[in-house]
Amino acid sequence: MSVTRIAIVTSDAGIEYDVDLPLIVDALRADGLTVETVLWDAPAAAWERFDLAVIRSTWDYVERLDDFLVWADTTGVRTRLWNPAPVIRWNSDKHYLRALAQREVAVVPTRFLEPGTQFTPADFTQADGVVVKPSVSAGALDTARYEPGRHEDAARHAQMLLNQGRSVMVQPYLPRVAEGERALIFIGGGFSHAIRKDPLLTEPGVIDNDRVPHLGVAPYQPTKEEIRTALAALAAIPSPKAPLFARVDLVLNNIGEPVVLELELIEPNLFLQSSMEGLRHFVDAVTARAGASAGCPQLGLDGFC
Structure with missing residues (x-):
């Protein structure tokens, strides 16, 4: 009988702070699966030896987005990556x-400003203020809200991000x-x-x-x-x-x-620590994907059989 091998993909920060990570690993192993926790940027990782690679806490990807997307594309043709690389690419930018x-x-009404966009502080005027954030971000990185009347401060925040070559989102504060x-x-x-x-x-x-x-x-x-x-x-x-x-x-x-x-x-x-039922759902879904992987002779470019 072949052994089903699963990589739970994380980062240095994930290893230290992801409270769900040990719960996932222990629950999958309890179901008889061979599981390893692997850093996404581990230089010697042989992804082809896994039937499935499940991204969990790659929490530094925003700071190295181009590298991460290349990793997802290449890993997605060496094993089954969930979520798949095309989905990751689409979701990596809040456009x-x-x-x-x-x-x-x-959705929350959103205006996107691209580098080179012309605007005035008046563009940041909303009845209840605005939120300014980069379009590539996680954990509210480089994000702030501004009260009504502080539209010049909001404009300066946006210009700072644009000067760094980053796209900017402007949303009304709700x-x-x-x-x-x-x-x-x-x-x-x-x-x-x-x-x-x-x-x-x-x-x-x-x-x-x-x-x-x-x-x-x-x-x-x-x-x-x-x-x-x-x-x-x-x-x-x-x-x-x-x-x-x-x-x-x-x-x-x-x-x-x-x-x-x-x-x-x-x-x-995924707040699995707060929901043991959610943890069971996650383990069952991973097990099902791993079983499908075992019967997949060749991956397509989209990450599917």
């Missing part, structure tokens, strides 16, 4: 919010985020569990890259409308198959409707 909006998914962000986790294409967490941008005008990204995490029962909005976002993913894992972050707009803040398909925290 995907524009694609969601074009599919009539309810005050009902104070009621909490909702994170809906989908595993194997189906809804698994959800959490609510406290908002991040509590101090206006401050770029704090050392902030703790997930505060006040608590189990949450999403509404039917929130589930529908999340499913609409998942349906817009340009992939022939459902992702192995996905997290849809929602907030409420000013009339109480859920809108997509982010759709995370690369290395989101």
Whole structure:
């Protein structure tokens, strides 16, 4: 009988801080699978010896995006990579919010500024202030919100990012985020569990890259409308198959409707420590993908058989 080998892909930061990582490894091993934790940029990693490579906590990818995308492309033809390289590439830049909006998914209204864009401080005027962030970011990196009347500060923030050659997102600040962000986790294409967490941008005008990204995490029962909005976002993913894992972050707009803040398909925290049922869903989905891998004679360029 052949041995099924699975790589759980992480980073130095993931090894140190990912509380779900040991839970995943132990649960998969308890199911009889051979599992290794592997750094995505390990120089001697032989990815072809794994039946499946599952990305979990590659938390430094934003700082080395080009290297990471090359890694995903090359690894995706040496083993089955989940989520697949084309999905990773699409999701690595938050311009995907524009694609969601074009599919009539309810998203936070977003204006993108590209290097060379001409604008004035008046472009940052919103009734409740604005949020300025780079389009390639994680954990609210280089992100801040600005109160009404501070549009010149917001414009300076945007210009700083543009001067670095980075695309910029400008979004209206939604005050009902104070009621909490909702994170809906989908595993194997189906809804698994959800959490609510406290908002991040509590101090206006401050770029704090050392902030703790997930505060006040608590189990949450999403509404039917929130589930529908999340499913609409998942349906817009340009992939022939459902992702192995996905997290849809929602907030409420000013009339109480859920809108997509982010759709995370690369290395989101899945809050498995808060949901043993979610951990079981994850293990079952990985086991199913690993079984499919064993019967795949050759990978296509899209990462599928």
